[in-house]
Amino acid sequence: MTSAQKARLAEIDAQIAALQKEKEQINPFANLKALSNKAFGEGWSEPYIVSQCSNLIQDNGSGHDLCTAAGEQWEVKSSRLPCMSITFNQCHPYECDKFLFVLYDTIEGEVIIYLVPSKDIKEKFHYSRQHTHTAAKEDADCISITYSVANRKILEENYRVKDFEELNRLAAA
Numbered sequence: 001m002t003s004a005q006k007a008r009l010a011e012i013d014a015q016i017a018a019l020q021k022e023k024e025q026i027n028p029f030a031n032l033k034a035l036s037n038k039a040f041g042e043g044w045s046e047p048y049i050v051s052q053c054s055n056l057i058q059d060n061g062s063g064h065d066l067c068t069a070a071g072e073q074w075e076v077k078s079s080r081l082p083c084m085s086i087t088f089n090q091c092h093p094y095e096c097d098k099f100l101f102v103l104y105d106t107i108e109g110e111v112i113i114y115l116v117p118s119k120d121i122k123e124k125f126h127y128s129r130q131h132t133h134t135a136a137k138e139d140a141d142c143i144s145i146t147y148s149v150a151n152r153k154i155l156e157e158n159y160r161v162k163d164f165e166e167l168n169r170l171a172a173a
Contacts, residue, residue, distance in 0.1 A: 027109035032080045045078040045102060052164035055171035068171040072097040074115075079147075081105040081112075086147035089130065093118045094141055100167075101155070103147075113161040115170060124158075125151050 001009075023030050032040055046065050050058045055069040065076040075096040077088040081103050088101060096118055103112040121127070127143040145151060161167045 027106075029080070029104040029106045029109055029111070032104055032106050040080065041076070041078055045104070046076055049076065049100070049102065049164075049167075053168040053171055055168050066100070070171070070173060072171075074098045074100045074171075075118075076100045076102065078102040078104065082107060088145045088147070091121060091127075091143045091145055092141060093121045093143065111164070113163070113167055114155045114159040115161050115167065116155070116159045120158075121145070124154055 020031075032044065035044060042065075046058055050056050050066065056066045056074070057068075058065065059067040059073075066074040068074065073096045075092065075098075077091065077099060078101070079086045079088075082105070086103070088099075091099060093099075098118060099114075099116045099121060101114040101116065105111070122143070125145050126148060127145045130142045130144050147155075161170065
């Protein structure tokens with residue numbers, strides 16, 4: 001490779017980096033699909049939520065990820081859109097006060113937020129039990145909830161949070 005070609009490659013790399021930075025400024029969720037599930041959920045989503053809501057503290061305890069200013073324990077389940085299907089796994093309704101479902105649209109740069117009291121999870125949603133094969137379904141302490149048409153309707157009608165500003169107010173209550 002000639003020195004001119006090397007210089008041109010360095011120039012191209014600098015242009016790509018500048019365009020990538022501009023893309024992230026326009027759509028902060030654009031590159032989320034490149035992250036592993038763990039890096040996305042624990043490494044990016046939870047800290048991002050805390051950065052948007054001063055009344056939330058990251059506190060990865062047993063069965064919860066965040067604590068509110070009022071002392072509630074919230075479990076975060078997040079996903080990246082678009083995707084074929086969404087399932088919120090490892091939901092432990094007896095170990096937290098509320099579930100925070102957050103969906104990041106990697107194309108439109110928008111966020112969809114739902115805040116659901118734990119007591120409502122097994123009463124109002126269609127779910128499947130996880131890891132418990134001997135107990136009756138209603139006794140399951142670990143469940144999964146699909147983002148199905150029926151569950152989405154329940155979420156939209158009852159638990160939709162407008163934005164992080166509203167979520168921050170709810171975390172202060």
